[in-house]
Amino acid sequence: MEEVNTILVVTPHPDDAESGAGASIARWTQEGKKVVLVVCTDGRNGTSDRSVRPEDLAATREKEQREAAEVLGISEVVFLRFPDQTLDDTSDFREKLVRQIRTHRPEVVVTVDPNRKYIRHRDHHWCGRVTLDAVFPYARDYLSYPEHAEEGLEPHKVREVLLWGSDEPDLVLDATDTFDIKMKALNKHASQVGDPNPDREQRARTRYGAVGKKIGTELAEQFKLVEIFR
Numbered sequence: 260m261e262e263v264n265t266i267l268v269v270t271p272h273p274d275d276a277e278s279g280a281g282a283s284i285a286r287w288t289q290e291g292k293k294v295v296l297v298v299c300t301d302g303r304n305g306t307s308d309r310s311v312r313p314e315d316l317a318a319t320r321e322k323e324q325r326e327a328a329e330v331l332g333i334s335e336v337v338f339l340r341f342p343d344q345t346l347d348d349t350s351d352f353r354e355k356l357v358r359q360i361r362t363h364r365p366e367v368v369v370t371v372d373p374n375r376k377y378i379r380h381r382d383h384h385w386c387g388r389v390t391l392d393a394v395f396p397y398a399r400d401y402l403s404y405p406e407h408a409e410e411g412l413e414p415h416k417v418r419e420v421l422l423w424g425s426d427e428p429d430l431v432l433d434a435t436d437t438f439d440i441k442m443k444a445l446n447k448h449a450s451q452v453g454d455p456n457p458d459r460e461q462r463a464r465t466r467y468g469a470v471g472k473k474i475g476t477e478l479a480e481q482f483k484l485v486e487i488f489r
Contacts, residue, residue, distance in 0.1 A: 300345070
């Protein structure tokens, strides 16, 4: 992560980025890096409470996401507001992600691994897959969405992508000093995780502690690293 000024995090739903990369995001912002969060869906279906209207839940989750982002030190949150459970490989979705890449010009993009085997949320799959396509080749190529140039948005080459939730992680980052910030941010998503729960936090510490043993630290998060341009 040397010589990195800007990191773009693309998450399928509010709360996924905190769960997958919250401690690393907190560390990057503490180091002075600019982190921009792109939230692809409105999360309106994320409840089993039949008394909650989807549009009200969407508004709640957006508020929770803003509060969590503030805890992590994120510079800007962009809400694409696609309806929950509708992400797909469309030109409209891809254009919106290419636009964010060309606007913020990150050296690093962070998102969910689209390739987890067997069972997974479709929004997670298409968020990761379309983000990777947006990074390469679309954001790089002038003739991909040429209308962007008319608006002053030039092509951009992302150097590398980090994928959380991967079946094949190969990059482990120390989360010891920022794990508490991760959990504080995650607890802002009360509609999803409920009230703060010591047992849940201890289970998380155990899980991330097992990852930390890989690099000799107390706690760690892990990613799949995809190098594109060096």
